[in-house]
Amino acid sequence: MAPSSTGAEAADLPKDLTERIPATFVYAGSDVTTTALFSGVRGAQLAARSSLVECGMFPARLGKHEPFKERITAVETALSAHRAGTLPRHASSLHQRTAGRIGSLPRLIRQAAVTASSDGRQRITKTSLDTIRLGHLAEPHHRPTTNRSRTLGR
Incomplete structure (x- = not known):
């Protein structure tokens, strides 16, 4: 065709x-x-013949569940040389950083892991996450909360 x-x-x-x-x-x-x-x-x-279902931001909380934190855990398990369980406790700031855009989350974490590996530190920090540019829809929502570096992973 x-x-x-x-x-x-x-x-x-x-x-x-x-x-x-x-x-x-x-x-x-x-x-x-x-x-x-x-x-x-x-x-x-x-x-x-179709119904449109618009999807907005991925929710941080849905009743008693925390779908965004669950997604972080799933992305985190794919990282090698990373201590599991360190990123989900930062779900709130990661949700804010990505504006709840589910496509921005793995990109942010993956790029932070690549940066941590290439610079030899082998850990994802708040500072390293803040230096990574996101997609154009999530980027305007980026509001770093502090300037101090917090360790998020190993």
Whole structure:
């Protein structure tokens, strides 16, 4: 299929599948409603059969649960040469630092780990986290709370 500015080709396959398969389809992405998938006449037909669920910031707390802290723990377990359990206790400041954007969290931690490894310190500090630039949607929300360096990991 050749690309089309109307998005007709992009909408044809999922539209056809929704007519033939008894299943729920989830189209996920950033600004998905402005993509070729939902534009043009055939894209509008697909959009009319879809419900938009907008996702905002990942919650720090949800009742008694702390989903952001759970996500930090999951990201932390992927780090080598890192003492597990040190990052989740900083969930509140990491939530503020990333503006609750779940995509910014692993990027922040991963970059801090790379920096810690390359400079030989082998630990993630508050200072090192503060020097890392985040995605443009989370960055304006960055408000460092102190200038002192706190050890977050080994």
